[in-house]
Amino acid sequence: MDALGALGDPTRRAIFELLAARPRAVGELANELPVSRPAVSQHLKVLKQVSLVTDSAAGTRRLYRVDPRGVHALRDYLDQLWDNALTAYAAAVEREEE
């Protein structure tokens, strides 16, 4: 599973968006989502594998936050993809007008 595939799941995307607002613990995330805490834990595990989030112990709780490394990598890849896509479209329009 890569980063884009991870964000493809609606629940994981919701978790990531919550963490994009501010760091939270697992229980807090589960409270704001219609899934159980273990489910949140599993999604966090996946997001961690693809370097989109990091965790740190804080007493009995565990704080999860966005990982800028994965964010930058994914953003760079997508920027390239958007550029290719729009360039190809412009080129196709150009051909059409001949």
Place this chain on the structure above:
Amino acid sequence: MDALGALGDPTRRAIFELLAARPRAVGELANELPVSRPAVSQHLKVLKQVSLVTDSAAGTRRLYRVDPRGVHALRDYLDQLWDNALTAYAAAVEREEE
């Protein structure tokens, strides 16, 4: 299924990347991928639903190309998400240093 969910699938992403290089017909796409032609057709149907590609008849063939509308929408959404994520991370670091 939304746009991000659509690109979450590896095969669909491969199809989109091929179309991001240049417009192609269904058969051409299937030839360059390890899946059958009907599978490609089904993926194109999904990509079309989320406004990531458009199609146009060309004789007996059908040309698929990137749809700039969906690309712009998805890019804008993600840019916002990246901005939130990195801003929240910077704010967390700021707090940490106090």
Place this chain on the structure above:
DNA sequence: CCATTTGGTAAGTCGACACGAACGGTAAGC
């Protein structure tokens, strides 16, 4: 017209994965 090429669709199978229940493990508070 008829054969060929190209695609979309329907039906069915199979694997992946999202989820909850149950259990164990670790840190704080009295």
Place this chain on the structure above:
DNA sequence: GCTTACCGTTCGTGTCGACTTACCAAATGG
């Protein structure tokens, strides 16, 4: 040390969707 709170993991289950096979429709060219 015992309880409580919070979290990760494992297991089993159910469901969704990606894929192939087979069939059908439309456009081209002889």
